[in-house]
């Protein structure tokens with residue numbers, strides 16, 4: 001199977017209304033595809049299943065699963081030479097979009113000043129003129145434009161068509177080791193990653209780091225927390241801290257770890273339940289799968305830790321491990337037959353300036369717009 005034949009299979013599956021997902025991990029050259037052989041909507045029950053998951057923001061709603069057992073999986077090397085299409089940027093937000101977003105941001109600031117909660121992530125969706133039938137051209141541009149992102153295209157005829165290029169890992173596990181990240185704080189990228197950060201951004205990112213480390217306290221006694229870094233995600237920069245560890249027990253309970261993490265204050269707020277209630281009550285639309293998560297769940301892979309043995313084919317030294325690679329669904333778009341919806345948001349604290357928060361959503365929305 002080649003890069004172009006994998007894309008052709010996706011096109012065939014789409015035309016035949018069968019579920020599939022295409023995805024490429026950050027900095028990887030491998031494009032993977034999972035093609036479900038029937039059009040049933042399968043769900044996870046306790047995250048012990050093996051497959052590709054697609055979870056909504058609202059953790060009360062069910063997580064969709066493309067079970068590996070009911071699918072065919074392929075992997076090819078991406079051929080970027082085949083991705084030469086030019087990109088354009090269009091800003092399509094209306095004045096009404098701007099006023100509505102600013103009004104909710106102002107309401108949140110007031111509520112936080114009254115002491116109701118500390119941080120909330122407010123988002124909106126913006127309509128763009130695209131057609132679902134063009135999804136592969138858009139997907140190829142996303143692959144080419146964002147090599148450090150997790151770039152996916154997910155389709156289920158009974159649920160919808162989603163594409164994205166996200167910078168955020170929710171959870172990576174291998175056996176009982178795990179890794180996650182605290183990613184928050186945003187500024188526009190202007191040719192350098194050597195930038196200063198304001199207290200507001202440092203504070204909102206710190207809230208996320210604190211939440212993650214305390215949520216994982218019961219999972220591992222020895223958490224490793226990296227230094228604060230500035231990372232680029234297309235046209236924006238974020239603050240990032242990496243958090244990793246090994247579960248105290250031999251078995252990592254994915255259901256409880258995912259339950260403890262999702263949604264983090266990077267996409268919801270703090271305290272979690274109060275922020276979530278504010279979001280559900282005040283954002284005047286449903287997030288659906290935006291700010292949910294997606295990726296491989298309990299995949300069996302052969303791991304070879306000795307680099308000297310890397311070239312030994314069919315290695316007898318490899319061990320089979322169970323891995324999960326889950327990413328937060330950000331910088332994404334839902335594609336309908338005749339239009340697309342880009343989903344974007346940003347973290348609000350009492351020090352937020354509503355106008356700058358609006359600009360931040362515009363800057364984030366360009367991740368997708370630059371590839372339409």
Ligand SMILES: C=C(O[C@@H]1C=C(C(=O)O)C=C[C@H]1O)C(=O)O
Pocket residue numbers: 121123168183184185186238266267330331343344345346347348364
């Ligand atoms: C909510 C989004 O992004 C998240 C919010 C950020 C912020 O508030 O600065 C930064 C990165 C992400 O964790 C989004 O892209 O829609």
